[in-house]
Amino acid sequence: MNDIILRTTNLGKHYKNRWAAQDINLEVHRGDVFGFLGPNGAGKSTSIRMILSLIKPTTGSVQLFGHDLAAEREKALMNVAGIVEKPDFYLYLSAFRNMQIAGSLTLGRTPDKKKVMETLQVVGLAERALDKVKTFSHGMKQRLGIAQALLCDPQLIMLDEPTNGLDPQGMKEVRELILRLSTERGITVFLSSHLLNEVEQVATRMAIINKGKMIVQGSVADLLKANANKVLVHAEPVKKAVSTLTAMKNVSGVTVTEEGIIARIEPKFAPAAVKGLVEAKCKVFSVQPRHSLEEYFLEKTGASEP
Numbered sequence: 001m002n003d004i005i006l007r008t009t010n011l012g013k014h015y016k017n018r019w020a021a022q023d024i025n026l027e028v029h030r031g032d033v034f035g036f037l038g039p040n041g042a043g044k045s046t047s048i049r050m051i052l053s054l055i056k057p058t059t060g061s062v063q064l065f066g067h068d069l070a071a072e073r074e075k076a077l078m079n080v081a082g083i084v085e086k087p088d089f090y091l092y093l094s095a096f097r098n099m100q101i102a103g104s105l106t107l108g109r110t111p112d113k114k115k116v117m118e119t120l121q122v123v124g125l126a127e128r129a130l131d132k133v134k135t136f137s138h139g140m141k142q143r144l145g146i147a148q149a150l151l152c153d154p155q156l157i158m159l160d161e162p163t164n165g166l167d168p169q170g171m172k173e174v175r176e177l178i179l180r181l182s183t184e185r186g187i188t189v190f191l192s193s194h195l196l197n198e199v200e201q202v203a204t205r206m207a208i209i210n211k212g213k214m215i216v217q218g219s220v221a222d223l224l225k226a227n228a229n230k231v232l233v234h235a236e237p238v239k240k241a242v243s244t245l246t247a248m249k250n251v252s253g254v255t256v257t258e259e260g261i262i263a264r265i266e267p268k269f270a271p272a273a274v275k276g277l278v279e280a281k282c283k284v285f286s287v288q289p290r291h292s293l294e295e296y297f298l299e300k301t302g303a304s305e306p
């Protein structure tokens with residue numbers, strides 16, 4: 001079977017007067033933790049809904065495990081589970097009971113006790129199995145949602161902003177869970193987020209989407225490499241520092257931004273660059289690596305926060 005287990009081709013959704021998503025061409029390989037990154041309103045949930053067949057695309061197609069979603073819906077979705085936005089629970093029932101109900105809906109039969117407990121164990125909720133869900137924190141509910149999705153033993157799990165609204169500890173727990181699903185259970189994970197930092201920490205490949213359109217797709221390592229070696233320099237006088245840096249052999253792309261001077265300098269040439277600035281009688285206040293993928297993301301999406 002093809003290594004690409006999810007492929008979308010020119011996938012698009014048009015609402016009344018706007019395209020919520022347009023020409024989305026995703027390629028998710030088996031084993032990926034795939035990050036789908038974009039600011040609010042970019043079209044992430046819309047794309048995920050189309051992939052999970054919750055809404056009908058206006059254009060294009062979705063292939064899952066080699067099956068066309070429109071032509072072979074059941075086969076295409078057989079090994080796929082997903083959560084779009086917040087999972088729903090019966091708050092006055094226990095986590096265990098919620099799992100049984102969710103299981104009977106997706107599997108068509110009540111999952112046995114062992115399976116439910118094993119799955120709760122995976123998400124770190126086994127000890128809380130008999131507690132009512134209304135006593136759960138937001139992060140615990142999020143993990144319970146993932147446990148429900150795991151009941152059908154999916155090969156691909158689609159999570160729409162799984163860490164949204166969680167505190168740093170809750171985010172870390174979900175991140176660790178995602179990595180465990182990938183490494184220990186071999187599940188391909190597709191997750192959306194509006195936080196680059198979040199995606200970067202777990203994803204092997206990613207796509208960036210903005211205003212309904214895809215901007216870039218590739219391995220996280222390659223994308224980072226392509227945007228590497230930028231540094232932020234605080235030196236004065238700025239004009240002198242810029243001309244000095246611009247004249248240096250191993251420095252390129254010198255630009256002045258609100259934050260300071262940004263230049264592309266390989267780390268091994270940084271000391272020479274600083275020495276050059278000092279020799280040119282510039283005061284060097286700081287030279288720090290610039291998180292350039294973040295800059296790229298902000299530049300391409302105009303998002304106010306990374």
Ligand SMILES: Nc1ncnc2c1ncn2[C@@H]1O[C@H](COP(=O)(O)OP(=O)(O)OP(=O)(O)O)[C@@H](O)[C@H]1O
Pocket residue numbers: 015016019020021038039040041042043044045046047194
């Ligand atoms: N049912 C709908 N009717 C009309 N417009 C919609 C509908 N659903 C989404 N949209 C619009 O489509 C665009 C993309 O929305 P979507 O929910 O896919 O974005 P998102 O990337 O998931 O954003 P967020 O990070 O806020 O969840 C937005 O402009 C939104 O207003």
Ligand SMILES: [Mg+2]
Pocket residue numbers: 044045046160161
């Ligand atoms: Mg959304």
